Amino acid sequence: MCYFEMTRWSCGYWKWGNFKQQCNKEYRTGETCGLKLVFDTAYQMDHCKICDTIGKKERRKNKMKDDINRWRREGNRRATIEKTQQDVDDLERQIYDLWETHLEKQRTL
Secondary structure: OEEEEEEEEOOOOEEEEEEEEOOOOOOOOOOOOOOEEEEEEEEEOOOOHHHHHHHHHHHHHHHHHHHHHHHHHHOOOHHHHHHHHHHHHHHHHHHHHHHHHHHHHHHOO
16 A cells, blocks of 8 residues: 555546655565555646547548548559558557557556
């Protein structure tokens, strides 16, 4: 039951910060007992790094989809469309994995 700082973002994501205070169960200097309690919470009004990364990947995915639609109208770019569609699928998988990580962290609090 040692005390740590905690950072919490407006999106609900959080992370442990620095060690702040030792509890009375641990007598060795510099050691912690293994249980973490919140000493202080620093609230951040912006989004976490995962949300920023998701936003960047979403914008990139939307740009690729717009390009695919434009190329289909123009015609004669089948290989480019197929390659870009594979890239879009990869981005969607990455975005899904990031959301899963984000939601799992929110559920653990």
